[in-house]
Amino acid sequence: MEPWQLTAAAAAAKLQDGSLTAEALTRSCLEHCAEREPFTKAFAYLDPMLALANARRVDKAHAKGVLHGLPLGVKDMIDTADMPTSHNSPIYEGLRQGRDAACVGVARGEGAVVFGKTDTVEFAAAGRRALTRNPHDASRTPGGSSSGSAAAVADGMVPLAFGTQTGGSTIRPASFCGVYAMKPTHGVVNSEGAKRYSHTLDTIGWYGRAPADLRLVAQAFRLFGLETPLGKAPGQLRIGLCRGPNWALAAPESQEALLLAGRRLEAAGIAVEELELAAPFKDVTEAQRIVLMGEGRGAFLQEYLAAHGLLHQDFRDRVENADGITAAALVVAYDLAAECRKRFDTLFPRFDAVLTPAAVGEAPVGRQDTGNPVFNSMWTLLHVPCIGIPCTTGPNGLPVGVQIVGPRFGDAALLEVAALVAPAIDAGRAG
């Protein structure tokens, strides 16, 4: 087995005990990239010498952090002090910031090897798409906007990568690419230094190839509760199977994935109970759109004024409020979200997690349609932690995942649940 094939958790064990160096792992990832990158196009910026220099610096560190030696892809709308950040915008082509985004700084502080910048949808929002292809089928999207991050982890180029989620930009690509992903509780990871779209929604997330990989990053961010494990056995879990208010929009493969995941859990001795989210929850998806468009109005004003001709029409529409979002509608959306956050939390501890679709179906064909975030945007607005888990494949052989969701700040418990349920849910896939 080559080092690049290791999950982050498996590599971390070797890096911690000294049987693998950051440089050797980074070199292995770079060699694999040399082979795969021409097809997958996951990276917007990748300088092998810089990645190796970062690895050697980590190898010389006098203490080992929780991410020690692990190559990390960084979505190209998150600032890095040593690499440009283009936001996939012609306005910021080659832009160099003086300091790392907060999440990158924390990862570096915990020993991660900042490896390269992964391609993204313009400003992680709209406009230009990434060039990235789905590693499972080059004719299809890896999803967006964290296109390159999901694809790079799926394709073995890096064991870990940062994405962001404002609608469904972390969990949906994970489903399309067949990898694990975590969108933590909103606000627990400082999003400073990532391009802002909506302050109520923007959330830093991350990708790995196993639940234990996701946990390493959560440890780096010192998420609440990691120090006090639940310590439950699978047989003590109760999972709420939630089709959700947008079930009718799910393609057959996504409906089947959810039901299959439920059956597999039951077969593994885990209690599964159907859960319906009543009246106010059906309006949360639309509330998310209002918040997104309403807050997007101020998010791109700087670029609108400075470089109007270089700004995609999608963003001019936001600034000009083409959707006609009113302040009154925003207030209603905020207050509905607050009410539903409170209500959703009351489902716990009756349930340990809610199991729900991660995407409409398989990854769409082409580069322009990065998929519909309808199975994600509600959870993003509710601020709750979500973990994407691969489950099955669709009619075209592409991955289809599911996600589990917890209450606000239940990130640590949700990671434990993920570790317990993933072996069942993800059982059908090879590897």
Next chain:
Amino acid sequence: MEPWQLTAAAAAAKLQDGSLTAEALTRSCLEHCAEREPFTKAFAYLDPMLALANARRVDKAHAKGVLHGLPLGVKDMIDTADMPTSHNSPIYEGLRQGRDAACVGVARGEGAVVFGKTDTVEFAAAGRRALTRNPHDASRTPGGSSSGSAAAVADGMVPLAFGTQTGGSTIRPASFCGVYAMKPTHGVVNSEGAKRYSHTLDTIGWYGRAPADLRLVAQAFRLFGLETPLGKAPGQLRIGLCRGPNWALAAPESQEALLLAGRRLEAAGIAVEELELAAPFKDVTEAQRIVLMGEGRGAFLQEYLAAHGLLHQDFRDRVENADGITAAALVVAYDLAAECRKRFDTLFPRFDAVLTPAAVGEAPVGRQDTGNPVFNSMWTLLHVPCIGIPCTTGPNGLPVGVQIVGPRFGDAALLEVAALVAPAIDAGRAG
């Protein structure tokens, strides 16, 4: 009258009609700074040649924005592409970012002359204080954390300046320095590129020497409702006079300022009615502290890991959660805030604005104590717009202001109310 003596609105009129150039105004401000800055120490970075170059660039622009030619001070924890941003932290001494913070980009896009960086409390939060002195009494603080911005505007060095408010960092210094200030509805001004402390609380604010000055900046940010004026006469206004849950903490001069403002309004024919904020509001101040400390936990983790020895103990305490904030307490605080936001909004349109204290009293003596934010932090957590209005002087001859508060997104109406009530409230001061 020298150009530096003009309010932003008065200068803007001359700049728009061509009777004053950006260069002439900037030169006048620089000359005044040369005289005052050695005493006031408002600026962390001021390069006269760069300020003049920025002015000349504006003078050559082919269109005039709403801030055309107006020198602007920028709090030194807000990024500027052409000037370093130190955050008053030894970690970021001389840091140069590749792009402007969003608010600076918008101001530049509307023709503002970025003049210099104003001194701040470390990371606009805690730790090191600004060197700035109160222009009215060099032995006293101008308040914090927007110390230099408030003092620079009060001292005539610039007509406009950006601050931020997470607790009371915009409105309190305005009261201490005898200037006008606005903290808009949370989230309507993109805070990207300003150092993050608390994503729920951090708000960009600004200073001027008249209500019309504040309005110019609001126009630059295209705040909701500016295009549809209320068009009320003073006699049609109804103001709620609110002592608030922390009244007992107000010094006599601050209690007197509020009651005096109320009497002056009534004398001007404006209806004033006492307003009590019942039960849940009394807990909002403590909820703000919980949100601040809880979110502060993640805000400085990057610096904690990268430069532990250069980070002030105040911030290590945040990261190590010295206050022992729990996730459960954070959830309670978020939900209380959401409930009180909704309730506060219901006071409108019964009232046109709520009149309430802006600070505990006069500016404290010394540089270390920048004043208590207890009369601001509730409003910050409620996300509502606040406008600080000078009112009177205290026992030591220092300014004491009040503030008016509106419902969420009522920024435009609140600016109109400010223009109507300020001549009465601010009547006692010379000039």
